[in-house]
Amino acid sequence: MATSRPYTLILGVIGADVHVIGITILAHALREAGFNVVNLGIMVSQEEFIAAAIEVDADALLVSSLYGHGEIDAEGLRDHCREAGIGDILMYLGGNLVVGKHDFKEVESKFRDMGFDRVFPPGTLPDDVLAWLNSDLASRAARVEETP
Amino acid sequence: MATSRPYTLILGVIGADVHVIGITILAHALREAGFNVVNLGIMVSQEEFIAAAIEVDADALLVSSLYGHGEIDAEGLRDHCREAGIGDILMYLGGNLVVGKHDFKEVESKFRDMGFDRVFPPGTLPDDVLAWLNSDLASRAARVEETP
Amino acid sequence: MEPGVWNRRLSEDVFAAQRTEVLAQWPTGASIDLDEAVDRHHAMPPSKNVSRAVASALGEGRTLIQPRGGVATVDGQIELLRGLQEAGADLLPTTLDSYTRNCRFTEAQEGLRASLEQGRSLLNGFPVVNHGVDGCRRVVDSVELPLVGRPGAPDARLAAEVALAAGYSDFEGGPLDYFFAYTKDTRPEHVIAWWQYIYRLAGYYESCGVPIHQEQYGSITGTLVPPSLALAVVTVEAIMAAEQGVRHVGLGYGQEGCLVQDVAALRVYPQVARRYLDRLGYAHVRLGTVMNQWMGAFPSDEAAAMGVIGWGAVTAAFGHATEVITKSPHEAEGIPTIKANAEGIRCTRQLLNMLRHQAFPDSELLAQEMEIIDREASAVLDRILDFGDGDVAAGVVRAIDAGVLEIPFSPSKHNRGRILPARDAMGAVRLLDFGNLPFPDDVKEFHRSRILCRGARDGKAADYHMVIEDVYAISHGHL
Amino acid sequence: MEPGVWNRRLSEDVFAAQRTEVLAQWPTGASIDLDEAVDRHHAMPPSKNVSRAVASALGEGRTLIQPRGGVATVDGQIELLRGLQEAGADLLPTTLDSYTRNCRFTEAQEGLRASLEQGRSLLNGFPVVNHGVDGCRRVVDSVELPLVGRPGAPDARLAAEVALAAGYSDFEGGPLDYFFAYTKDTRPEHVIAWWQYIYRLAGYYESCGVPIHQEQYGSITGTLVPPSLALAVVTVEAIMAAEQGVRHVGLGYGQEGCLVQDVAALRVYPQVARRYLDRLGYAHVRLGTVMNQWMGAFPSDEAAAMGVIGWGAVTAAFGHATEVITKSPHEAEGIPTIKANAEGIRCTRQLLNMLRHQAFPDSELLAQEMEIIDREASAVLDRILDFGDGDVAAGVVRAIDAGVLEIPFSPSKHNRGRILPARDAMGAVRLLDFGNLPFPDDVKEFHRSRILCRGARDGKAADYHMVIEDVYAISHGHL
Numbered sequence A, B: 001m002a003t004s005r006p007y008t009l010i011l012g013v014i015g016a017d018v019h020v021i022g023i024t025i026l027a028h029a030l031r032e033a034g035f036n037v038v039n040l041g042i043m044v045s046q047e048e049f050i051a052a053a054i055e056v057d058a059d060a061l062l063v064s065s066l067y068g069h070g071e072i073d074a075e076g077l078r079d080h081c082r083e084a085g086i087g088d089i090l091m092y093l094g095g096n097l098v099v100g101k102h103d104f105k106e107v108e109s110k111f112r113d114m115g116f117d118r119v120f121p122p123g124t125l126p127d128d129v130l131a132w133l134n135s136d137l138a139s140r141a142a143r144v145e146e147t148p
Numbered sequence C, D: 001m002e003p004g005v006w007n008r009r010l011s012e013d014v015f016a017a018q019r020t021e022v023l024a025q026w027p028t029g030a031s032i033d034l035d036e037a038v039d040r041h042h043a044m045p046p047s048k049n050v051s052r053a054v055a056s057a058l059g060e061g062r063t064l065i066q067p068r069g070g071v072a073t074v075d076g077q078i079e080l081l082r083g084l085q086e087a088g089a090d091l092l093p094t095t096l097d098s099y100t101r102n103c104r105f106t107e108a109q110e111g112l113r114a115s116l117e118q119g120r121s122l123l124n125g126f127p128v129v130n131h132g133v134d135g136c137r138r139v140v141d142s143v144e145l146p147l148v149g150r151p152g153a154p155d156a157r158l159a160a161e162v163a164l165a166a167g168y169s170d171f172e173g174g175p176l177d178y179f180f181a182y183t184k185d186t187r188p189e190h191v192i193a194w195w196q197y198i199y200r201l202a203g204y205y206e207s208c209g210v211p212i213h214q215e216q217y218g219s220i221t222g223t224l225v226p227p228s229l230a231l232a233v234v235t236v237e238a239i240m241a242a243e244q245g246v247r248h249v250g251l252g253y254g255q256e257g258c259l260v261q262d263v264a265a266l267r268v269y270p271q272v273a274r275r276y277l278d279r280l281g282y283a284h285v286r287l288g289t290v291m292n293q294w295m296g297a298f299p300s301d302e303a304a305a306m307g308v309i310g311w312g313a314v315t316a317a318f319g320h321a322t323e324v325i326t327k328s329p330h331e332a333e334g335i336p337t338i339k340a341n342a343e344g345i346r347c348t349r350q351l352l353n354m355l356r357h358q359a360f361p362d363s364e365l366l367a368q369e370m371e372i373i374d375r376e377a378s379a380v381l382d383r384i385l386d387f388g389d390g391d392v393a394a395g396v397v398r399a400i401d402a403g404v405l406e407i408p409f410s411p412s413k414h415n416r417g418r419i420l421p422a423r424d425a426m427g428a429v430r431l432l433d434f435g436n437l438p439f440p441d442d443v444k445e446f447h448r449s450r451i452l453c454r455g456a457r458d459g460k461a462a463d464y465h466m467v468i469e470d471v472y473a474i475s476h477g478h479l
Ligand code: B12
Pocket: B016, B017, B018, B019, B020, B021, B022, B023, B025, B026, B061, B062, B063, B064, B065, B066, B067, B068, B069, B092, B093, B094, B095, B096, B097, B098, B099, B100, B101, B120, B121, B122, B123, B124, B125, B126, B129, C068, C095, C096, C097, C098, C101, C124, C125, C152, C181, C182, C220, C221, C222, C223, C295, C296, C297, C298, C299, C330, C331, C332, C333, C334, C335, C336, C409, C410, C411, C471
């Protein structure tokens, strides 16, 4: 469940990617679940993601990539976040992340290595995303409370 | 082309197999091409094949097996031919010879080892059969003429 | 001529006497106890009964999926059926091997032994009789779904005894189907008598409150069978089954490939069968339809085969079939692996669901095809009833001998073998030669003119070569 | 408001001036010589021209198969296209990568470099511009079939220059399609102007005796697009193309999944487009239809995906589409391998052939759907013409701003985004909310009542959740 102060999420499709359906539905579901969602839409650059996150003091970055250029487009995003002073932000990635049909395990570890906290396969439903977000954000909140 | 004295062929489906379409069409095509065809139909035992071949002094035995029990049903046919004094008869086998989908190379060598001169895969068309029969019977005829 | 068989319920005595003989055919027969078997059925969850599954499908207008499948060993069969269950089947099959189908139990035993030894199935099906009730019950207990025994045999009495006692609640088939498709010398009256026994057995379970569904085959030789003749076949079988106490019939049909004709057939099937059953006093018998996906030669390319399978799903959906029996992408080559079999199920499921609420709209063309099939089947059925003085069993034997009912490509020597089927310009199966079929003249003219149109279009004569072309057509990628 | 664009043929001077700019976008542009390109087309065998292939398909009533496909390297593209050719395609595709689609040639170059280095394609298409005319000609020369460039881009002018000069004879797409589907901030008038350039270029080849086929997209966002809106889009595009000298148009349509609606759309498409083209003075333009197999979310199971592909083939066949663009069983997961792509082709081919002479019979239901689509599209088109005082280009820009034409799920901020599509009880795409669409009242009532029926059946409210359910439907195995 979202807490009293709603968490703020940045949502967008990275690169030159126009696949808007997935994030449209995700944004709708996340809002319904009580999150504060900033939906940047399609064709979002790394800079735009980071600027938006800073501007609204976001709790998480939800990056979507469907069209196969995820490898190129998402490269270095974690570093750029660090450089911008939000190196710790919770970062999810989802969609059809590479070109072609591949074993998801490999895809996942590739993007985990790039600094994403969670990587979601094609076909992921909003409920799964919600469940992970709630648990990850809650455990982060707990961690913050423990170390005052 | 069939020669002046038409060759006589025995055709039948071995074992407990009822698949009649293939041999019906084959028989028709072989007759049209000038062969003398004795079509024993479905569910023919090894004994019936051999008895028919002896009775009409056949030039070749064309054994069909579609239903998958070819391995069991055709086992020992060459030996039984030998025992009956027609050990040299040209022997073809065709159809869906074993249970399941297999690499045809393996199937072919299994049945070649069992004494079949040629083994035909599923989907074989009458024209292919005709072409092989003509060439095999012609070269056998030539061999006979050479060794008077 | 004395037909040697009548459409009359076997008396308890006659049935009991025959049972003793049947159970003695193989050692596993000895242990079959009907009372115990009935108890077992009553103890099974209702969700494992075919007839109940069919009832709810009929109620909801759904189409149930049943694949085919049988391997030599019990463990293999369990693995297979669990795989098919997981793939989304609604009903599970057990196809019998061809030795069992011919009561050649010794050879089946040898095939089973060799299969166990070599660790692969050398049999093209599951030898129910050799495994006996115990082996079959292991299979039944290992899955969640209702089970159908699929014999495809002229004499499957012992197999039926074993399967039904083990908890199967459908034992597919019928005497005319398997006379025409699976015999060479056997007289039809014998096959009828054997199946009357099986129907009587099913009827016995019914009378004890165990619903048994009687799926029919109806696809017969799987190759260019005119729909009306298949309909005549299954109607006669349904009547004979009903007389022996069967109450739930799945009218079998084999897809021909021309959608309008197939949908017409699937719609007209229950209408015609209903009419004759009602007329002859079997109004209580419930009817559904069972469509077999294309039964003739398949393309060997697996992607093309998936296209044919999908087309079968579409036809079943638009024809509102109660069940569809699926094929696999391995069809042209050999008995499918579990994976290939599952692919056929999943492709079919996707399409059934997508078409669930779509209609194949009513049209003049469809109405015309329905009328033709109805009139042809009725002509044959009326003649059969005439021939038997109202007794379909006697009548159909005489009709077969007279060539009033015959099936293309039947291997039986008692089949007349004069009719010649060919496709018309839209791919519908018509007849070039009618033999002694009692079709009305205008209907014959309709067939001829339709085939001529096609011949004209293709610039080909309407003769035996056209028939051969049509046998290969789908496997060569067209219709 | 000044629309900033008119439906007027670009003068030679304007075209030439723009050309200089376009060719300067990337070094490979410099070498393009239109005269030499025209000669090359004349020297190519006629069998490699899309427009000629389409002409004979139209003549014979056949449906041509075109897959999609593009990889980073020239060698890879050649291997891919040869594979698709062998699988039985009639026309060969070259899908552009998404950097090229956005004129981000530097990034495309980087993707190409990385692809060469890693020995696998990191690009989701073929970067035509980076390969230039020489690279593309190697592709053209390596295959036997006609080639179609598939940009999917708001500004593909340089890509079009390269592709057509290399010997491609179709450069798919159109400004409204790619405004609605592929832009976020860009104004429609800019996309129209860019595509007027491409049409003008195609028209130039035409004027030199080189027939160029203009395939349209028409599937737009691929997700619950009402057929009438797609028809309005492609009709406006066809008019704009015709004005620039295009003479051969393939009207694009994306399968929705409901057969009656899809067949109705495919039949009504050329009728409506013809009417408007004729009225506006473009009677000489030849029309065909191009059906894209289901463009929305696919099931990830490959067997189920083959079912969806088969359904697309059936729809194309019954809709008498001139071309069908195929999908592959890998669709839900990623760009397909050659093998998977070939499977889509072969499944489609089998069904097209089997359905070649079958009819989807005329029926009231079909006639009704046709009438609805015709009336809706005409209402939108008439309003567009009103808005532009007879000029479709000016009119459509105003219509978009006014929400008189909008597309569901368009990512463009200039798209109104008020209409809400949902399926009715038979799966036809209807509208829940009409925004400012100028549909007649009785038609709106028809939509509402149809969706209500479905809601009642499923016990669900007709709201946004229904829309979401419908987005997932086919990928989750139903409609
Ligand atoms: C039609 C058909 C039937 C019909 C047969 C009707 C009839 N009266 O003939 C029916 C429905 C009755 C039937 C029953 C069965 N069938 Co069946 N049947 C087929 C099917 C679909 C087509 C066969 C056909 O008619 N082909 C058209 C003809 C023209 O081609 P053909 O028979 O292959 O013959 C040609 C060539 O093979 C070659 N040829 C054939 N024999 C010979 C011999 C020689 C010497 C030469 C040179 C060439 C040659 O030339 C012929 C002319 O072109 C095939 C699968 C397929 N091919 O798509 C399955 C198939 C043959 N059947 C099969 C099986 C298992 C059965 C059953 C046991 C039921 C079951 N378990 O599913 C029963 C058999 C019962 C029995 N006792 O035999 C399996 C065999 C499996 C295997 N080998 O692994 C197949 C392959 C289906 C499958 N994949 O499971 N079947």
